[in-house]
Amino acid sequence: MEVIHMIRYIGKRTILSLITLFIILFILFLMLNFMPGSPFNDTKMSHEQLKILYHEYGLDRPLAERFLIYVKQMLTGNLGVSYSLQTNATVTNMISHTLPISVQIGLQASVVGSLIGIVLGFVAALRKNSFFDSMATGISILGVSVPSFVLALCFSYIFSYKYNLFPLLYSSSEAFRSTILPTLSLCFFTLASIARYSRSEMIEVMEKDYIRLADAKGITRFQLVCRHIIRNAMIPIITVLAPLTVDLMAGSLVIEKAFSIPGMGSLYINAIQANDYNVVIGISFIYSLMFIGTMFFVDLLYGLIDPRIRIAKRGK
Amino acid sequence: MTHEDIILSINNLAISFKSFSGRVRALRGVTIDVVRGKTIAIVGESGSGKSVTVKTIMRILSKNEKIESGSIVFNNKRDNEIVPIDLLKLSNKHMQREIKGKKIAMIFQDPMTSLDPTMKIGKQILEAIFAHKKIKLKAAVEQVHQLLETVGIKNIKAVMNAYPYQLSGGMRQRIVIAIAISCEPDLLICDEPTTALDVTIQSKILDLIKKIQKARNLSVIFITHDLGVVSRIADQVYVMYAGKIVEYGTCNDIFYDPRHPYTWGLLESTPDMAYLQERLASIPGTPKRMIGDVKGDQFAERNRYALNIDFRMEPPFFKVNDHHFAATWLLHPKAPQIRIPESLRKRIDLMKEENRNG
Numbered sequence: 257m258e259v260i261h262m263i264r265y266i267g268k269r270t271i272l273s274l275i276t277l278f279i280i281l282f283i284l285f286l287m288l289n290f291m292p293g294s295p296f297n298d299t300k301m302s303h304e305q306l307k308i309l310y311h312e313y314g315l316d317r318p319l320a321e322r323f324l325i326y327v328k329q330m331l332t333g334n335l336g337v338s339y340s341l342q343t344n345a346t347v348t349n350m351i352s353h354t355l356p357i358s359v360q361i362g363l364q365a366s367v368v369g370s371l372i373g374i375v376l377g378f379v380a381a382l383r384k385n386s387f388f389d390s391m392a393t394g395i396s397i398l399g400v401s402v403p404s405f406v407l408a409l410c411f412s413y414i415f416s417y418k419y420n421l422f423p424l425l426y427s428s429s430e431a432f433r434s435t436i437l438p439t440l441s442l443c444f445f446t447l448a449s450i451a452r453y454s455r456s457e458m459i460e461v462m463e464k465d466y467i468r469l470a471d472a473k474g475i476t477r478f479q480l481v482c483r484h485i486i487r488n489a490m491i492p493i494i495t496v497l498a499p500l501t502v503d504l505m506a507g508s509l510v511i512e513k514a515f516s517i518p519g520m521g522s523l524y525i526n527a528i529q530a531n532d533y534n535v536v537i538g539i540s541f542i543y544s545l546m547f548i549g550t551m552f553f554v555d556l557l558y559g560l561i562d563p564r565i566r567i568a569k570r571g572k
Numbered sequence: 573m574t575h576e577d578i579i580l581s582i583n584n585l586a587i588s589f590k591s592f593s594g595r596v597r598a599l600r601g602v603t604i605d606v607v608r609g610k611t612i613a614i615v616g617e618s619g620s621g622k623s624v625t626v627k628t629i630m631r632i633l634s635k636n637e638k639i640e641s642g643s644i645v646f647n648n649k650r651d652n653e654i655v656p657i658d659l660l661k662l663s664n665k666h667m668q669r670e671i672k673g674k675k676i677a678m679i680f681q682d683p684m685t686s687l688d689p690t691m692k693i694g695k696q697i698l699e700a701i702f703a704h705k706k707i708k709l710k711a712a713v714e715q716v717h718q719l720l721e722t723v724g725i726k727n728i729k730a731v732m733n734a735y736p737y738q739l740s741g742g743m744r745q746r747i748v749i750a751i752a753i754s755c756e757p758d759l760l761i762c763d764e765p766t767t768a769l770d771v772t773i774q775s776k777i778l779d780l781i782k783k784i785q786k787a788r789n790l791s792v793i794f795i796t797h798d799l800g801v802v803s804r805i806a807d808q809v810y811v812m813y814a815g816k817i818v819e820y821g822t823c824n825d826i827f828y829d830p831r832h833p834y835t836w837g838l839l840e841s842t843p844d845m846a847y848l849q850e851r852l853a854s855i856p857g858t859p860k861r862m863i864g865d866v867k868g869d870q871f872a873e874r875n876r877y878a879l880n881i882d883f884r885m886e887p888p889f890f891k892v893n894d895h896h897f898a899a900t901w902l903l904h905p906k907a908p909q910i911r912i913p914e915s916l917r918k919r920i921d922l923m924k925e926e927n928r929n930g
């Protein structure tokens with residue numbers, strides 16, 4: 257019973273996600289169409305030459321037609337070719353070369369950020385008004401208010417330039433070590449917001465009647481924290497994980513630039529600057545996909561931990 | 573009353589809260605004796621300190637709470653021997669392991685919020701059992717069945733597998749009661765257990781508590797501001813106002829021979845007692861927060877019958893009979909003879925009549 261409902265729910269969500277993606281794609285197309293400039297910004301090119309190029313890539317056709325062709329191609333896994341960055345290289349290829357390192361850093365940052373953030377917040381809540389609590393609050397304020405690229409600069413100055421512990425810029429010969437500073441700079445915002453949020457959630461839960469009742473049973477403090485407080489505090493925390501992950505994606509653009517990481521973020525920025533339409537659309541699409549995927553995943557997780565939602569879904 | 577008869581005695585308990593506007597003196601010397609196997613009710617308006625009193629017994633303290641003075645002595649019965657324990661002096665660990673849930677259990681006001689929303693009912697009851705009993709899971713589950721039967725739940729299997737939000741308020745309060753009695757406590761504290769429920773369900777829950785009290789010979793502290801409820805359940809009544817007990821006695825004493833003007837006010841404003849089709853009187857004004865040092869009788873400002881001395885000195889307890897005391901200067905031999913309000917007099921007479929006939 258439960259499995260069937262689960263599958264049905266996932267199916268429904270998938271269809272909704274696909275529709276959302278389709279709409280996003282269309283809006284992207286529209287926006288790029290109205291953006292000034294063209295992918296072929298070489299001033300030496302004559303009007304005639306430009307016209308030929310436009311014709312060659314089908315850019316002279318009406319917007320609707322181009323959109324349909326794009327979607328048709330996309331369904332076969334073809335995201336078009338790059339116009340200017342790496343002329344005629346397929347976008348799929350370009351993305352598949354840059355995506356792994358970006359995903360790696362993004363995942364590292366979100367895992368490190370949320371885990372440390374949650375632990376920090378929980379311990380601060382349990383020792384409310386202690387020295388540790390003030391310290392955690394300090395870290396949170398710092399992390400939320402200092403932009404990631406400033407952190408990136410500080411970290412590189414201290415750990416790479418002064419003490420030479422990590423490579424200053426990305427180097428493929430030291431792939432993992434090169435990701436540590438970017439991960440740290442990237443995760444700090446997530447870590448700080450999660451710490452602050454977990455602390456206040458936890459404090460709120462500790463004041464609840466059901467915690468009083470559980471405590472009145474005579475269970476130990478440890479049992480109370482593990483079985484009741486953390487579990488209930490986790491529910492709202494999980495909901496903020498999704499938007500924070502999105503923040504992380506945005507932050508990765510800057511961080512990749514700062515550390516010269518050959519990731520998708522760097523490619524994205526370059527493509528936008530060069531008006532390389534297909535690359536921009538391709539990467540935006542991948543970002544949207546990751547975003548929607550994250551929301552979906554978090555939603556499922558949420559259902560797993562909160563029976564009210566789980567059952568409500570089953571009912572529908 | 574002999575020492576053995578009393579299971580819990582709160583002596584001169586004073587508690588304050590730190591707040592921005594100063595020290596809030598929530599309890600100002602509360603003394604209450606709970607007789608073993610009997611039910612006492614604590615009544616009083618909102619803010620009079622009823623919850624603070626019982627929360628302190630259960631050591632559910634706020635961060636800004638300070639125990640100024642007093643003791644809470646629990647006369648623990650072990651192998652027919654009585655061992656007095658001052659609960660205020662116990663360590664948290666000891667309190668948790670030996671007292672809470674095992675000797676003293678509590679039922680909270682709002683069943684909608686007293687159960688953990690993420691845990692199945694069965695598990696929540698099991699947790700209470702395992703907190704103090706070292707038994708096999710199977711035996712514990714068997715106990716859960718019995719408990720649920722005791723509190724009048726029919727479809728036991730389904731309820732055990734349900735989450736709190738799937739149950740009604742009345743059902744949830746039954747579960748809370750089941751949890752409270754799961755380790756056979758000697759003292760049960762009920763802090764307005766029926767206030768949040770529908771009237772029809774209120775009376776069922778009340779009957780249930782009464783039934784369990786009788787069957788297990790429990791001692792009960794029952795908090796309410798509904799005197800109608802008190803008359804149904806209590807053996808003894810403590811009337812509380814502004815962090816002090818102002819009158820106490822048996823149910824008969826308080827209902828048929830009330831002496832404190834505050835008790836008069838409470839009785840007059842009880843709808844259950846409105847046998848006559850009169851408009852309900854209510855006590856004028858609201859209780860004030862006691863911040864900093866206080867002088868005189870706190871009720872004086874709202875008291876129609878206040879004497880001059882009420883504004884200067886707090887009245888001591890005057891004895892009405894062996895079990896009935898009231899803290900009001902009106903009982904002083906030199907006080908003017910002030911009689912109970914006429915409308916209340918009539919009502920009490922009617923009640924007496926009815927009791928004689930019924």
Ligand SMILES: Nc1ncnc2c1ncn2[C@@H]1O[C@H](COP(=O)(O)OP(=O)(O)OP(=O)(O)O)[C@@H](O)[C@H]1O
Binds near residue numbers: 617618621622636861
């Ligand atoms: N944590 C706290 N901080 C400050 N003051 C408090 C705190 N808890 C209780 N008080 C004060 O203590 C007094 C007594 O509160 P208490 O909750 O015991 O009232 P009550 O008699 O149970 O009322 P009710 O019928 O509304 O439950 C109130 O004046 C309240 O403002």
Ligand SMILES: [Mg+2]
Binds near residue numbers: 622623624763
């Ligand atoms: Mg209360």
